[in-house]
Amino acid sequence: MQSKAILGHAETTRILAGARAEALKNHWAVAIAIVDDGGHLLALERLDNAAPSASYIATGKARTSALGRRDSKVYEDMVAGGRTAFLSADLMTCLEGAVPIRHDGQVIGAIGVSGVKASEDAQVARAGAACLE
Template sequence: MLSKSVLSQAEVSKMLAAARSEAEKNHWAVSISVVDDGGHPLALERLDGSAPITAYIASEKARSAALGRRETKGYEEMVNGGRSAFLSAPLLTSLEGGVPVIVDGQVIGAVGVSGVKADQDAHVAKAAIAALS
C-alpha cells in the first residue's frame, strides 16, 4: 500500500499567511486558493481590492495545477506557442499562477493566485509553498 503526505489546516493557514504577506508587501490585490491533490478546495482568501473574478480564477488555477500535476504556466506556454487545440483539453485554465505542492515527489495539493500579472501571481503562489520548508 502506498502512502503520502497531505496538507493539514495548520499548513494551509501557514501557506495563506505567507502568500498574503508577499502580496501585501508588493501592494498586489489578489485572491489565493489552496486545494488538495484532487483539486478540492481547502482555503480561499480574497484580499482587499481584488476583483471578484480573481477568486474564481485563482481556484481554477489551483485545481488545474493539482489535477495536471504541473505549473499552469506550462499550459499557457503551449497555447501561446501555437497549440490552440490545447484550449479544448479538460483542464480548467491554462493561465500562469497555479503551482503544485510537491512533497517526496508526489503532488499533495496546489496553490492558485490571481489578480496581478501572470508572473506575479506565480511569485505569490511560490511564496506560499516556500512557507512549508
C-alpha cells in the same frame, strides 16, 4: 497498501499566510486558492480590492496545477505555442499563476493566485508554496 502525505489545516494555513504576506508586501490585491492533489478547494482568500473574478480564476489555476502536477504556466505556454486544444479541457485554466505544492517529491496540492500580472501571481504562489519546504 500505499500511504501519502496530505495538506492539513495547519499546512494550508501556513501556505496561505506566506502567500498573503508576499501579496501585501507588494501592495497586490489578489485572490489566493489552495487545493488538494485532486483539485478540491481547501482555502480561498480574496484580499481587499481584488476583483470578484479573481477568486474563480485563482481556483481554476490551482486546480490545473494540482491535476497537471506542474506550474500552470506550462499550459499557458502550450496554448501560446499553438496547442489551442488545451483551451477545450474543462478542468484546465491555461494561465500562469499556480504552482504545485510538493512533499517528499510528491504533489500534495497546489496554490493559485489571480489579480495582478501573471508573473506577479506566480511570485505570490511560489512564496506560499515555499512555506511548506
